[in-house]
Amino acid sequence: MQVRAVAKDIGIPPRKMRLVTNAVKGLRVSEALAVLQFLPNGGAQPVSKVVASAAANAENNYNLDPDNLYILNITADDGFRIKRVKPRSHGRAARILRRYCHVTVVVSDDPADRR
Incomplete structure (x- = not known):
């Protein structure tokens, strides 16, 4: 099952934010949070909060195990x-x-979504 979270109006340009989002795309949620903790970019903290929020949404709303979650897609769009x-x-x-x-x-x- 796919679960999403959105953070709007982050005060960082999308071009700089895409450097952070591309670093964690496709990783497991636990691995992504560990990577984001040590990234020097300013966008690492807001992205970390959104990833944690998506994992919390999956756990609380759909009873999914947070250890099995991975990032299917992550985008930084222009605001x-x-x-x-x-x-x-x-x-x-x-x-x-x-x-x-x-x-x-x-x-x-779902492993079938990874394709």
Whole structure:
């Protein structure tokens, strides 16, 4: 059975978050949490929380064993952008985009889903 968890509006750009999500894609949940604990990237903590939330959803809502779960799919999608203006010389302006992302984790315990 596939169970998912979503974290929205994380203040890290999706491009940087994908470095973290690609490191744990396909791993068991326990292994992924161990890897995320020692990653130096700033996105490791929010991804760790989402993975733990997906495992808790599977355990509490569907009575699945958390030791048998693995990450089927994990994505970092583009969220909203805060647009700002920074003054530059000679009366010009430069645009600043502060990017946010949404992280979706899908965990499963069925070996047939791994394909």
